[in-house]
Amino acid sequence: MAQPSGRSQRTNATLEEVALLAGVSRATVSRVVNGSLRVSPSVRLDVQAAIERLGYTPNLAARSLVTRRSDSIAVVITQPTGQVFADPFFPRLLRGISSTLAARDRQLILLMPELPADEARVANYLTAGHVDGALLVSLHEDDPLPARLTAAGMPIVLGGRPPKGVRVSYVDVDNRQGAQSAVAHLIATGRRVIATITGPLDTAPGIDRRQGYRDALAEGGLELDRTLEALGDFTPEGAAAALTELLAVHPEIDAIFAASDQMAITALSLLGASGRKVPGDVAVVGFDDLAIAVSTNPQLTSVHQPIEEMGHEMARLLVDAVDAPDPVPRRVILATELIQRASSAGRSSP
Amino acid sequence: MAQPSGRSQRTNATLEEVALLAGVSRATVSRVVNGSLRVSPSVRLDVQAAIERLGYTPNLAARSLVTRRSDSIAVVITQPTGQVFADPFFPRLLRGISSTLAARDRQLILLMPELPADEARVANYLTAGHVDGALLVSLHEDDPLPARLTAAGMPIVLGGRPPKGVRVSYVDVDNRQGAQSAVAHLIATGRRVIATITGPLDTAPGIDRRQGYRDALAEGGLELDRTLEALGDFTPEGAAAALTELLAVHPEIDAIFAASDQMAITALSLLGASGRKVPGDVAVVGFDDLAIAVSTNPQLTSVHQPIEEMGHEMARLLVDAVDAPDPVPRRVILATELIQRASSAGRSSP
DNA sequence: TTGAAAGCGTTACCAT
DNA sequence: ATGGTAACGCTTTCAA
Numbered sequence: 001m002a003q004p005s006g007r008s009q010r011t012n013a014t015l016e017e018v019a020l021l022a023g024v025s026r027a028t029v030s031r032v033v034n035g036s037l038r039v040s041p042s043v044r045l046d047v048q049a050a051i052e053r054l055g056y057t058p059n060l061a062a063r064s065l066v067t068r069r070s071d072s073i074a075v076v077i078t079q080p081t082g083q084v085f086a087d088p089f090f091p092r093l094l095r096g097i098s099s100t101l102a103a104r105d106r107q108l109i110l111l112m113p114e115l116p117a118d119e120a121r122v123a124n125y126l127t128a129g130h131v132d133g134a135l136l137v138s139l140h141e142d143d144p145l146p147a148r149l150t151a152a153g154m155p156i157v158l159g160g161r162p163p164k165g166v167r168v169s170y171v172d173v174d175n176r177q178g179a180q181s182a183v184a185h186l187i188a189t190g191r192r193v194i195a196t197i198t199g200p201l202d203t204a205p206g207i208d209r210r211q212g213y214r215d216a217l218a219e220g221g222l223e224l225d226r227t228l229e230a231l232g233d234f235t236p237e238g239a240a241a242a243l244t245e246l247l248a249v250h251p252e253i254d255a256i257f258a259a260s261d262q263m264a265i266t267a268l269s270l271l272g273a274s275g276r277k278v279p280g281d282v283a284v285v286g287f288d289d290l291a292i293a294v295s296t297n298p299q300l301t302s303v304h305q306p307i308e309e310m311g312h313e314m315a316r317l318l319v320d321a322v323d324a325p326d327p328v329p330r331r332v333i334l335a336t337e338l339i340q341r342a343s344s345a346g347r348s349s350p
Numbered sequence: 351m352a353q354p355s356g357r358s359q360r361t362n363a364t365l366e367e368v369a370l371l372a373g374v375s376r377a378t379v380s381r382v383v384n385g386s387l388r389v390s391p392s393v394r395l396d397v398q399a400a401i402e403r404l405g406y407t408p409n410l411a412a413r414s415l416v417t418r419r420s421d422s423i424a425v426v427i428t429q430p431t432g433q434v435f436a437d438p439f440f441p442r443l444l445r446g447i448s449s450t451l452a453a454r455d456r457q458l459i460l461l462m463p464e465l466p467a468d469e470a471r472v473a474n475y476l477t478a479g480h481v482d483g484a485l486l487v488s489l490h491e492d493d494p495l496p497a498r499l500t501a502a503g504m505p506i507v508l509g510g511r512p513p514k515g516v517r518v519s520y521v522d523v524d525n526r527q528g529a530q531s532a533v534a535h536l537i538a539t540g541r542r543v544i545a546t547i548t549g550p551l552d553t554a555p556g557i558d559r560r561q562g563y564r565d566a567l568a569e570g571g572l573e574l575d576r577t578l579e580a581l582g583d584f585t586p587e588g589a590a591a592a593l594t595e596l597l598a599v600h601p602e603i604d605a606i607f608a609a610s611d612q613m614a615i616t617a618l619s620l621l622g623a624s625g626r627k628v629p630g631d632v633a634v635v636g637f638d639d640l641a642i643a644v645s646t647n648p649q650l651t652s653v654h655q656p657i658e659e660m661g662h663e664m665a666r667l668l669v670d671a672v673d674a675p676d677p678v679p680r681r682v683i684l685a686t687e688l689i690q691r692a693s694s695a696g697r698s699s700p
Numbered sequence: 701t702t703g704a705a706a707g708c709g710t711t712a713c714c715a716t
Numbered sequence: 717a718t719g720g721t722a723a724c725g726c727t728t729t730c731a732a
Contacts, residue, residue, distance in 0.1 A: 012479050014725055025703045030727060040701060057478035061414035062725035065708045070411070075460075079445070091440040095429070098462040102471070107480075110425075110460045112448040121452070128407035129362055130457075236645040262645060269647030292642055295586040295612060297619030364709060375719045380711060388717060412709035415724045 013054035022050035033058060072107035073318060074131040076122060078139055079112065087262065087290050089307060090137075093159065096311020097135060104319050106132070119145070127152040132322045135159065135314050141202050155321040157314050161204040169321065171313040171332045175205050175287075178303040178336030179212025180219075182285045183257050185301075185338055187220035189346035191255035191283055194222070197232040197242045197267065199259040206234075209259040209287060228253075232263050239263035243270050254282055255344070261286035261293055261302055268296055268343065283344040298342035306334050363404035372400035383408060422457035423668060424476055424484040428469065428493060429462065437612065437640050439657060440487075443509065446661020447485060454669050456482070469495070477502040482672045485509065485664050491552055505671040507664050511554040519671065521663040521682045525555050525637075528653040528686030529562025530569075532635045533607050535651075535688055537570035539696035541605035541633055544572070547582040547592045547617065549609040556584075559609040559637060578603075582613050589613035593620050604632055605694070611636035611643055611652055618646055618693065633694040648692035656684050 019029045031039050032047040064070045101108050113119045126134055133155040141163045149156050158170035186194050196213045199206030217224055227249055230242035258264035264286030276282050289304035313332045369376045381389050382397040414420045451458050463469040476484055483505040491513045499506050508520035536544050546563045549556030567574055577599055580592035608614035614636030626632050639654035663682045
């Protein structure tokens with residue numbers, strides 16, 4: 001597995017050396033390091049001084065060998081097609097996860113299987129007990145990983161609603177409510193022929209955002225017209241195709257809710273090309289609230305997702321589960337927020 | 351350090367159990383696992399069968415304890431202000447790093463210090479010998495980490511040109527050449543009053559891209575006019591301010607090279623708002639080639655960076671250094687590519 | 701409250 | 717080519 005040669009190693013102080021310097025036994029030093037209460041204050045001070053002096057840091061490998069815990073958590077990002085990466089979702093999620101994990105003294109081990117072959121490797125690695133738990137992000141619909149890990153007794157938390165009837169803990173943003181508020185806003189500002197460009201309908205966000213669209217229509221007393229629902233896939237190409245079709249069938253459209261900013265931006269430019277004014281003729285609302293939303297012309301109204309907080313919650317849930325195993329799956333749904341900008345300004349205000 | 355309780359653990363097969371089943375000694379099994387040649391084929395087969403049967407996976411902690419290597423690599427992302435994250439740079443870089451590391455059987459440990467306090471923790475963690483080497487990305491100008499790690503004998507590779515006279519291995523994209531090709535293209539298509547919106551000039555990309563702009567001007571026989579160089583900071587706000595100033599002083603501008611797509615997109619919308627046609631009146635070229643470059647109106651010409659390849663090279667360089675220590679710093683500069691789209695179409699071709 | 705000693709699972713050296 | 721046997725650095729009974 002690892003045949004390459006070794007390398008020069010900073011000789012770190014060991015527990016033994018600290019014990020020697022402090023004039024106590026290894027066991028006592030260990031107790032100090034691990035915050036045991038059964039150590040007299042004076043000895044504790046001596047030991048701490050010795051630790052300080054030697055710059056001692058515990059050898060994680062040795063500790064892990066005996067405790068059978070690694071104090072590290074895997075984050076598994078199973079990139080679907082690779083295309084879904086037009087936004088800085090992962091950096092922000094990772095930042096959220098990372099800061100919470102750091103605060104609780106866990107290492108973040110990042111696994112990004114690309115090929116199906118990698119996935120087997122990953123599953124193997126995880127079940128081999130090298131990590132105490134796993135955070136799973138952007139799973140495909142039929143990914144066997146959650147079931148396998150759960151069966152192996154490994155605590156996991158998913159990012160995003162799990163497919164089917166998989167009973168596991170997860171954290172998600174409220175896609176449905178986010179979409180609902182976006183469309184409700186369009187209705188409130190006088191739009192009546194509201195189309196949507198959906199995400200792929202084999203993904204939870206795609207499904208949930210469309211449902212939010214339908215919810216808002218129903219609540220607003222507008223009739224659901226399936227020909228106003230164009231299937232997109234979060235990509236510019238897909239959005240362009242969907243919108244072209246939409247405009248051909250429904251030239252009277254006065255608002256579009258796109259299930260992603262990427263698609264909304266495409267819509268912005270296509271609408272312009274077709275001679276329609278935004279928001280004069282057609283209002284556009286996106287989903288994601290990417291940074292570029294303020295750079296488009298006009299600036300894009302969009303649904304903001306608390307991505308870092310999602311990371312925080314995922315890490316918190318998992319670490320809690322690792323520290324105190326509990327078979328009951330938890331779920332956390334985070335609220336989204338509609339950020340209103342020029343692309344959906346009411347007709348009264350140009 | 352870690353006082354919380356343990357947790358249920360999958361009891362993995364051990365070397366001992368495999369040895370028992372295969373009817374050989376632990377040492378022999380170890381040799382098979384590590385691909386030693388000094389094992390007879392028949393025994394090797396027996397052992398492999400036993401491994402398979404038991405689903406044996408080596409205990410990394412135990413291995414690391416004796417070999418004094420962790421077979422894991424840290425990726426340290428010291429996010430500067432947090433704003434610089436308008437593009438999916440990190441996911442792509444991480445993907446590149448991850449795949450190369452996986453291919454060479456190293457674990458990727460991700461460290462994202464946020465506060466200066468975290469940085470101390472990180473430095474400590476790294477020098478404690480828990481990883482075999484570190485990949486450092488997006489350092490601030492005066493970050494002490496490279497020096498500290500190098501002094502501690504830890505192999506490191508930087509992503510991006512190092513500040514000042516720091517002598518370490520690094521991988522960078524050819525920002526200068528990329529900018530040069532962008533501006534050369536503008537000159538070649540008949541533009542004569544070419545402005546630039548720079549990045550922050552205390553960062554390597556900011557400096558290098560401006561230099562590329564100047565190179566192209568010189569090569570094209572155009573005189574350098576510093577009032578055509580507006581200071582930006584990669585953000586929409588900064589770009590807007592810079593461009594407004596620029597247009598006030600030089601209403602005759604017929605091309606803009608923005609040091610980032612984010613800024614180029616802002617320029618696109620501001621130029622439109624000011625009544626100028628792109629590319630009819632003014633050509634615009636960006637840098638990054640973000641996915642949205644194809645969704646803007648008009649589509650944005652931009653300099654493409656091989657980010658995943660950058661990750662590959664970084665990982666490769668580091669793992670090589672870990673396996674075969676060598677004090678000579680290496681550097682790899684990756685070529686960029688100008689992707690021509692509508693925003694810089696020549697005047698002859700509308 | 702403290703110390704002695706027994707492992708944890710692996711590698712690597714030394715015999716055979 | 718194979719096996720026996722020390723380590724590796726730490727935690728954790730068990731005694732004292």
